[in-house]
Amino acid sequence: MQPAQILDNIQKHISVSQPEKELIESLLVLQRVPKKEVLLETGKVATEIHFVSEGVLRAYFTDREGDQNIVMFAMNDWWITDMYSFSTGNPAQLTIDALEDSVVYSLSKTNLEFLFLKVPAFERFFRILMQNAYVREQSRIIQNLSMPAEERYRQFLTKYPQFAERITQKQIASYLGITPEFLSSLRKKSNA
């Protein structure tokens, strides 16, 4: 296994010594996730956070009508879990599965807490991760509140071109909070 990628990602935010690197590596579990396989199921407790090395994952919420609402996508260099469940220990509200054959490095909550103790800078790394996630979610709220679907779609394309290429329109529509039919009609308009 070559978690160079994940260490690079960490070292974008903090600096870690060689022994610390080895410690971090030793706590990561490589996991192959074939397309459609479920990493986390609603109702179970999220005991791990996953770093995506290859492929694409999604996290979605299933509402009372049984519709799936996509909360986030994750690919190269993203971290994903049901943070609510992960931090409280309550049952997960989200399901996480793979949209493509993927490879992730998983870190258990226990090992994460252990890392916080052994490598204090890791707490800083995680703080930055959470801060960025907070900012991202808040700006998504702003967009949902203030922009019509057509503009949200355009912003999505420019903000996440890597996703736009690899994800079906049905998934994108769900992320934007609209129906696939309506997204289709938006695309028709803007192409013309």
Next chain:
Amino acid sequence: MQPAQILDNIQKHISVSQPEKELIESLLVLQRVPKKEVLLETGKVATEIHFVSEGVLRAYFTDREGDQNIVMFAMNDWWITDMYSFSTGNPAQLTIDALEDSVVYSLSKTNLEFLFLKVPAFERFFRILMQNAYVREQSRIIQNLSMPAEERYRQFLTKYPQFAERITQKQIASYLGITPEFLSSLRKKSNA
């Protein structure tokens, strides 16, 4: 000044020694914010984060049509800033002002970074703060995606009864992403 309240809030998550408490206190600036006064203006850089001791504040985004979209309320024991601007140093997208006469303790980014160095546990405290904020924003997104306005309103009432009492319906409508007129019609229905 008696920042016992803020230290209590911090000690819910980490433990701090007496000298550390004094250091923290020394970096906080007490600030009275009369109703309608602006704490942070769109376009300026958010250099401080504010802990609300008394009163009620709001953060809102002004869209192209000039409409205000409320991103968050804050009262007793909440921390508020434009986290995007605070963490990147870019101009703020949000305006923060007081809905009632309020009292806040402000902590500058410089002093916060200083605290991270001097009191390592403070980085943990802030990590937890950001993590909770992330979870909160994400669950708001889930609600916006999956529930009609009527149910979002009911959930708001049960989740934040303290806000519901003190905030006008116009503000609540803006937070929910609907017009005051429509909120009024929802209230009429549920009372009948």
Next chain:
DNA sequence: CGCGACGTTGATTTGCCTCAACGATTGTGG
């Protein structure tokens, strides 16, 4: 090869918005 998911199109419906008008509160200057 055949089946199921996808993307598209069109007809109809609906949740929510816009605009306008009105009494009831709240705030404010004289």
Next chain:
DNA sequence: CCACAATCGTTGAGGCAAATCAACGTCGCG
């Protein structure tokens, strides 16, 4: 401390963005 102005909450008429439902060709996969 009052009188007037401004903002708020409400109601109703009409309109629009987006949903629903149904139907159909296409494509990828087993």
